[in-house]
Amino acid sequence: MGQLRRPTLAHTAAQGHRDNRLLAALPPDTLALLDRDLRQVSLQQGAILLEPGDPLEDIYFPQTGLISLLVIGRDGGAIETATVGREGAVGLHGGLGGRRSFTRATTQIGGRFSTIRAGRFEHIANGSAYVRDLILRYTEVLLAEAQQIGACNAMHAARARLCRWLLQCADRTGRNELPLIQEFLAQMVGVRRTTVTLLAQEMQVRGLIKYRRGRIVLLDRKGLEECACECYDIMCHEKLAPALGVHF
Amino acid sequence: MPMYYFHLYDDETIVDIDGTDLINVEAAEKHAAGVARELTAKTTGFLDQNWSGWTMRVHDNNGLELFSLAMSDFRDGNSGK
Numbered sequence: 001m002g003q004l005r006r007p008t009l010a011h012t013a014a015q016g017h018r019d020n021r022l023l024a025a026l027p028p029d030t031l032a033l034l035d036r037d038l039r040q041v042s043l044q045q046g047a048i049l050l051e052p053g054d055p056l057e058d059i060y061f062p063q064t065g066l067i068s069l070l071v072i073g074r075d076g077g078a079i080e081t082a083t084v085g086r087e088g089a090v091g092l093h094g095g096l097g098g099r100r101s102f103t104r105a106t107t108q109i110g111g112r113f114s115t116i117r118a119g120r121f122e123h124i125a126n127g128s129a130y131v132r133d134l135i136l137r138y139t140e141v142l143l144a145e146a147q148q149i150g151a152c153n154a155m156h157a158a159r160a161r162l163c164r165w166l167l168q169c170a171d172r173t174g175r176n177e178l179p180l181i182q183e184f185l186a187q188m189v190g191v192r193r194t195t196v197t198l199l200a201q202e203m204q205v206r207g208l209i210k211y212r213r214g215r216i217v218l219l220d221r222k223g224l225e226e227c228a229c230e231c232y233d234i235m236c237h238e239k240l241a242p243a244l245g246v247h248f
Numbered sequence: 249m250p251m252y253y254f255h256l257y258d259d260e261t262i263v264d265i266d267g268t269d270l271i272n273v274e275a276a277e278k279h280a281a282g283v284a285r286e287l288t289a290k291t292t293g294f295l296d297q298n299w300s301g302w303t304m305r306v307h308d309n310n311g312l313e314l315f316s317l318a319m320s321d322f323r324d325g326n327s328g329k
Binding site (some may be wrong): 155156157158159160182191192193194195197198199201202205206213 | 254256260262263264265266268279282283286287289290291294295
């Protein structure tokens with residue numbers, strides 16, 4: 001019987017990289033190309049990763065956390081245009097070289113993330129048609145999601161948007177208990193903080209969630225799905241990509 | 249800045265547990281109207297009751313009611329989600 005070996009830190013990190021579904025879906029030889037340069041980092045809630053105009057120097061693949069992409073108004077107000085969890089990545093098109101961020105990227109929910117320097121990712125992409133194609137495929141999905149969220153913010157009631165967002169958040173982090181800052185929630189839904197508080201209180205009375213400042217627990221997924229707008233179903237990652245003819 | 253609380257009343261009470269700090273009562277009036285518009289937009293009611301019975305009552309930090317408004321005055325006439 002061979003000698004038992006403790007898992008090494010590198011092994012643990014490699015497992016973590018596979019918690020990101022975009023990385024997990026890569027063919028083993030492609031992932032092996034990235035593995036050497038991928039690092040695992042922990043990021044706190046509220047960390048600003050990118051501001052509009054910033055060069056894309058690092059690419060982030062969430063494992064357990066969630067990143068919001070926000071458009072910032074001249075008055076400093078912010079509204080979310082995309083949410084990226086374990087199904088995706090932020091700054092992936094940095095692998096095409098010399099790209100800058102259009103949005104602010106901030107960690108909505110802290111957690112573990114895989115990250116790679118954009119320059120290294122570009123080098124690997126230059127030698128791999130598969131990686132270059134991955135960038136294009138994911139960018140298509142992200143564009144579709146941003147379009148859907150833009151329409152959602154204009155067309156749907158705040159309660160339906162909040163339900164949609166909570167469900168997406170749970171799906172993309174694998175958690176039903178969400179540590180959320182009220183101000184961030186208001187940005188996600190595009191309303192005042194008071195509106196979010198009152199909606200959350202109403203949803204608590206209906207038994208859909210348990211709400212206290214800084215934390216929301218999803219209690220009734222089916223009820224939340226009934227309250228959410230159709231955008232939740234459309235943007236479900238397992239459906240959105242195939243609907244575009246994109247496969248990972 | 250003083251804190252203001254924007255509670256909703258019908259048969260049920262929905263309590264604004266967080267409150268908002270605003271510069272004065274005039275700012276609270278504007279805030280209340282904005283919240284009412286956001287809540288009523290594209291909805292027919294709250295807690296399965298139509299908006300006609302719902303009132304927003306705005307309190308200060310001491311629990312004193314400063315003013316109230318009828319939520320139905322802010323409905324945009326749209327329905328559905």
